[in-house]
Structure formats: C-alpha cells, structure tokens
Amino acid sequence: MDMPTEDAKASQEAKTVLAIDLGGSHVKVHLSTGGEKRSVVSGAGMTPDAMVKAVTDMAAGWTYDVIGMGYPGAISDNKPALDPHNLAAGWKGYDFEKAFGKPVRLVNDALMQAIGSYDGGRMLFLGLGTGLGAAMVADNVCLPMELAHLPYKKKQTFEDFVGQRGLDAHGKSSWRKSVTDVTARLKAALQPDYIIIGGGNVDKLKIMPEDCRRGDNENAFLGGFRIWLNPTLKL
Numbered sequence: 001m002d003m004p005t006e007d008a009k010a011s012q013e014a015k016t017v018l019a020i021d022l023g024g025s026h027v028k029v030h031l032s033t034g035g036e037k038r039s040v041v042s043g044a045g046m047t048p049d050a051m052v053k054a055v056t057d058m059a060a061g062w063t064y065d066v067i068g069m070g071y072p073g074a075i076s077d078n079k080p081a082l083d084p085h086n087l088a089a090g091w092k093g094y095d096f097e098k099a100f101g102k103p104v105r106l107v108n109d110a111l112m113q114a115i116g117s118y119d120g121g122r123m124l125f126l127g128l129g130t131g132l133g134a135a136m137v138a139d140n141v142c143l144p145m146e147l148a149h150l151p152y153k154k155k156q157t158f159e160d161f162v163g164q165r166g167l168d169a170h171g172k173s174s175w176r177k178s179v180t181d182v183t184a185r186l187k188a189a190l191q192p193d194y195i196i197i198g199g200g201n202v203d204k205l206k207i208m209p210e211d212c213r214r215g216d217n218e219n220a221f222l223g224g225f226r227i228w229l230n231p232t233l234k235l
Contacts, residue, residue, distance in 0.1 A: 015065055016031055016032055016033050016063060016064040016065050016066075017031070017032040017064060017065070017066055017067070017068050017224060017225045017228045017229060018030075018031060018032075018055075018059060018062065018064040018066070018067045018068070018102075018224075019031075019032070019067075019068050019069070019070075019112075019220070019221040019222075019223075019224025019225055020055055020067060020068070020069040020070065020224065021070050021109065021112070021220045021221065021224070022042070022051065022069065022070060022071055022072060022109065023042060023072060023086075023109065024042060024043070024072060024084065024085070024086025024087060024130060025041065025042060025043065025086075026039045026040065026041055026042055027039060027040055027042050027046075027051055027054055027055060027058075028220075028221075029055055029058050029059055030221040030224075031062055031064060032064075032225040032228075032229065035062075037221070038058040038059075039058075040054045040058060042086075042087060043086070043087070044086060044087065044088060045088055046087050046088055047087075047088045047089075047090050047091075048090055048091050048094040048096075048099070049090075049099070050088075051087075052096070052099045052100060055100075056100070064102070065102070065103075066102060066103045066104070066105070066228050067096070067100055067102050067103070067104040067105070068104075068105050068107075068112070068223070068224030068225060068226075068227045068228050069096065069104060069105070069106050069107070069112075069224065070107060070108065070109035070111075070112035070113070070220055070223070070224060071084070071091075071106055071107070071108060071109055072084045072085075072086065072087075072108075072109045073085075073091070073108065074108065074144070074146070075106050075107060075108055075144070078097075078104070078105065078106050079092075079093050079094060079095060079096070079106065080092050080093065080094055080106070085130075085131075086130065105227045105228060105235070107142070107144070107223075107227060107235065108133075108135065108144040109127075109133065109220065110125060110127045110133030110134055110135045110144065110145075111125075111135040111142055111143075111144040111223070112220050112223035112224055112227070113125065113127060113133075113135075113198055113215065113217065113219050113220040113223055114135035114136070114137055114142070114196065114223065115137060115142055115222075115223035115226050115227060115233065116218075116219030116220055116221065116222030116223030116224070116225075116226060117196040117198065117215050117216070117219045117222075117223070118137045118226075119194075121138075121139070121192075121193040121194070122136070122137075122138045122139070122191070122192045122193045123136065123137050123138075123192055123193065123194055123195070123196060124136050124186060124187070124190055124192035124194075124195045124196070125137070125195075125196045125197075125198065125215070126183065126186070126195065126196070126197050126198070126199075127197075127198050127199035127215075128162060128163070128179065128197060128198070128199035128200070128201040128202050128204075128205075129163070129164065129199040129200045129201055130163060130164045130200075131148050131159045131163045131164075132147065132148040132158055132159045132162055132163050132182075133148070133199060134146070134147040134148065134186075136190065136192065137233075140232045140233050140234055141234045142233055142234060142235050147186065148163070152182070158182050161175070161178040161182065162175065162178050162179050162182050164201070166178055167201065167204070172204060175204070176204070176205060176206070179197075179205060179209065180209045183195060183197070183209040183212060184209065184210070187210075187211065194211055194212070194213060195209070195211055195212040195213070196212070196213050196214075196215040197209070197212050197213070197214060197215055198214075198215025198216065198217055198219070199215070199217070200217070202214060202215060
C-alpha cells in the first residue's frame with residue numbers, strides 16, 4: 001500500500017531508525033547511523049512485553065526516531081496477525097507503537113531481509129531456516145509470500161523438504177537437491193529476474209542454484225532502515 005500521509009511526514013523527518021530483527025532464537029537490534037549490533041536470546045518463553053523490555057534495555061543510551069521491525073509471521077494492520085511458532089503466546093494484535101512510544105513499521109521477517117537484499121527489478125527471496133521464508137520485491141512493490149506450506153511431494157510441503165525438518169530427516173546431500181528443485185519450481189512459477197537465498201542454513205549450500213545469489217542475514221537490518229528511509233518502496 002502507499003505510504004499514509006502521516007507516515008510519509010514521519011519518514012521525511014526521521015533521522016535515525018532502530019531496526020529490530022525478531023527471531024525464534026535471538027532478538028537483534030542495530031541503528032541506521034551505525035555502531036555496534038546488540039542481541040539477546042529469545043526462545044519459547046519470550047512474550048511481546050518481554051521483547052519490548054529487552055529491546056529497550058539493549059537500546060539504552062541510543063537516540064532514534066522510528067522503528068523498523070521484522071516479525072516471524074503474518075502482519076495485518078501493522079500488527080501481528082498470528083502468534084509465532086517459536087515464541088510465547090500473546091503476540092497477535094500487539095500494539096508495538098504504543099509499547100515503544102515510537103512510530104513502528106512492522107513487516108514479515110523474510111520481507112524485511114528481502115527489502116535489504118533488493119537490487120532492482122523482480123526479486124524473489126527465499127530464507128532457509130527452521131522453515132521456509134519467502135517474499136518478492138517487484139519494481140519496489142514489497143510482497144510477503146506464504147509459500148512454505150504449499151504441497152510439494154509425498155503429501156508434504158516445500159518446508160518439509162527444504163526447512164530444518166528436511167535437513168534433519170534426509171541429510172545434507174538430499175536437502176541440497178531439494179533446495180535446487182524447489183527453487184527451480186518457484187522460479188518457473190513466479191518468473192523473477194533473480195533469486196536471493198538467505199536464512200541460517202544458506203551456508204550449507206556448496207553451489208548456488210541457477211540465477212540465485214547468496215544472501216547476507218545482516219541485510220535484515222538494512223531492510224529495517226529502508227522501510228523508513230526509502231520512499232520509493234510500496235509496502
């Protein structure tokens with residue numbers, strides 16, 4: 001959607017963005033002005049209130065105007081639409097702007113890394129981790145995608161083969177073949193100009209599939225900055 005008028009004004013006035021990368025194992029923060037990156041362990045016991053406190057503590061002494069945050073799940077009306085699988089309950093509908101007292105833009109975590117990886121044209125992003133994260137950015141239009149649970153084979157999904165479950169169940173060699181096959185199928189269906197493969201397991205790929213580039217997980221922070229500082233993006 002196009003940037004609302006109030007958001008556009010805040011974007012123009014923003015000098016510093018705090019990017020929050022929320023995951024099932026860690027919460028990481030970084031400022032658009034540079035400096036150190038900080039993180040704390042998250043995990044199954046982390047509630048949204050605990051996350052806000054952890055971020056506030058990590059960012060103590062930092063000056064920032066707005067927040068760009070990646071959330072491991074679907075987003076609706078700038079709030080979590082569902083509780084995440086790897087954290088505690090209570091996230092659905094949580095008002096992060098009220099909790100932080102700052103303007104917040106919340107996007108799916110795969111989309112945030114996709115935005116940070118984007119280099120023009122039509123890009124498909126695939127995140128290999130616990131599951132399969134996916135997003136597209138097409139001519140600056142940012143599209144979160146739920147591809148992980150599409151049927152693949154043997155009555156199982158893409159995620160069952162290229163996520164951590166597939167790696168554990170079938171071994172590294174078979175997992176790599178599945179990544180190549182799934183990537184080829186999604187490329188044929190979605191017709192991107194190029195594909196970025198990121199996520200925690202991308203380093204387990206010896207050779208990148210055709211027309212794919214290796215992503216950098218640090219691009220999640222860049223995506224958090226860009227959703228405020230790049231007015232050409234359409235979220």
